[in-house]
Amino acid sequence: MTCFISSSNPYAALVDCLRATWLTGKTRPIEYRRKQLEALGCFLEENRCEILQAVNADMRRCAFEGEMADISLVMNEVNNALNCLHGWMMDECVSKNLATKFRSAIIRKDPYGVVLIISPFNSPFNLTLVPLVGAIAAGNCVIVKPSELSRCSEKLMAEVLPTYLDPETFAVVTGGHEPTARLLENKFDYILYSGNRRVGKVVMSAAAKHLTPLTLELGGKNPCYVDSCCNFQNAANRIVWGKFFNAGQNCTAPDYVICTTDTQDRLIPCLRHAIRCFYGCNPQESPDFARMINDEHFQRVRALIDNGRVAIGGETDECDRYIAPTVLADVKEWEPVMQQEIFGPVLPIFTVAGLEEAIQYINSRDRPLFVYAFSCNHQTVHRVLDCTSSGGFSGNDTLMHMTLVSLPFGGIGCSGFGKYHGRFSFDTFTHQRGSLISTMGFEALNNIRYPPYTESKLQMLKFGTDVRRWNPCTML
Structure with missing residues (x-):
């Protein structure tokens, strides 16, 4: 294989080599894709202990959370792709009009080419490998760039993962902001970035220079509406688990609770009970409660505790990068805790007059990655x-x-765009190529579209190509 170095960029040779491999068609056969997916599954199975040790070293993430988020969910994606790959790859036949009756109209599922996946620190294996499953299944060559903040996880992926996957079609790039910026100078055929909004704009700007399509997963402030008609303890248990999983360093975590003052007063004791049941009287001693990824994030989140009134928690330990599971009551809209994604173990409660005001407030802000709603009233949940x-x-x-590979995952507006997981990952990294294939015969049928044009030819062509309504109705 010949690689052409296109510039002085330190990653140009790598990108060119992967592109040269892709142009040979090596990644296109289903057998090759299956082999790479099976190798990825072997990496997960054979390095289970090392993966759990890495995420624990990075964030004190317990084995339960590491197993669920960074191994089990990724393995589900691998198995689902292996189960469904043949069907995903098949040409999709589409309906035809009368004029194309004797032609073949299909959607061909083509790989994009050389794709780039940039992932964040908070769930390093999940957020790197789940999109990688889709990129491999779609037949692409891939470069992954894990976050440098989760150093142990990055090191494991850089040193071990390439021993399982084909080095001619896969590579890991490590480092911080400078290597990422230089990597983005190269032309890719698709980019998927997960992380914060500020870096997302940088990635989007770099992609624009090459007109590269991309998916951005940017998170945001996920509201959690709690209704006055509610099983408060059940709601508290589920909110506490979702919020303090990985110490709140999770883009899908409930960012804040929105409810009435009366509901806040009833919910807080239930939240306190759930925290104590989950993490004990001193969560710092709990083996199940994670730590902030680094000092910078610790300082940022600790500063948010000064907002509102500390109803639960509030304790911190800088040496341990520990912030207790914290609930803030009576926060104000203008306070910093309500203006930025928290990404830490602090749960503010913002009070409103009722459901309609809660909906109005949610809609007045940037559209979040997720909206949560708790109520015993089915109609209330559906209204939200x-x-x-x-x-x-x-x-x-x-x-x-x-946990569902059948649901798409992705943002909207400022929380990102594009989607992946399951079939949606395959579709994200696939160019759906509309194709119409005709025979060389039946030329007499084509005369109606050739000059010289006549009114009768136009009417016949329209008859053969027009789309008609199935159930026309008359407005009275």
């Missing part, structure tokens, strides 16, 4: 679903939507 806009929605639970 019907009257708000977000990347996804969950009624009376948190995080469990992430």
Whole structure:
């Protein structure tokens, strides 16, 4: 294989080599894709202990959370892709009009080419490998760029993962902002970035220079509406689990609770009870409660505790990067805790007069990645679903939507665009190529579209190509 170095960029040779491999067609056969997916599954199975140790070293993430988020959910994606790959790859036949009756109209599923996946620190293996499953299944060559903040996880992926996957079609790039910026100078055929909004704009700007399509997963402030008609303890259990999973460093975590003052007063004791049941009287001693990823994030989140009134928690330990599971009551709209994504173990409660004001407040802000709603009234949950806009929605639970490979995952507006997981990952990294294939015969049928044009030819062509309504109705 010949690689052409196109510039002095340190990653140009790598990108060119992967592109040269892709042009040979090596990644297109289903057998090759299956082999790479099976190798990825072997990486997960054979390095289970090392993966759990890495995420624990990075964030003190317990084995339970590491197993669920960074191994089990990724393995589900691998198995689902292996189960469904043949069907996903098949040409899709579409309906035809009378004029194309004797032709073949299909959607061909083509890989984009060389794609780039940039992932964040908070769930390093999940957010790197789940999109990788889709990129491999779609037949692409892939470069992954894990976050440098989760150093142990990055090191494991850089050193071990390439020993399982084909080095001619896959590579890992490591480092911080400078390597990422230089990597983005190269032309890719598709980019998927997960992370914060500020870096998302940088990635989008870099992609624009090459007119590269991309998916952005940017998170946001996910509201959690709690209705006055509610099983408060059940709601509290599910909110506490979803919020403090990985110490709140999770883009799908409930960012804030929105409810009435009376509901706040009834909910807080239930939240306190759930926190104590989950993490004990001193969560710092709990083996199940994670730590902030680094000092910078610790300082940022600790500063948010000064907002509102500390109703639960509030304790911190800088040396341990520990912030207790914290609930803030009576926060104000203008306070910093309500102006930025928290991404830490702090749960503010914002009070409103009722459901309609809650919906109005949610809709007045940037559209979030997720909206959560808790109520014993089925109609209330559906009203929140019907009257708000977000990347996804969950009624009376948190995080469990992430276990379904059948649901798309992705943002809308400022929380990102594009989607992946399951079939949606395959589609994201696939160019759906509309194709019409005709025979060389039946030329007499084509005469109606050739000059010289006549009114009768036009009417016949329109008859053969017009789309008609199935059930026309007359407005009275």
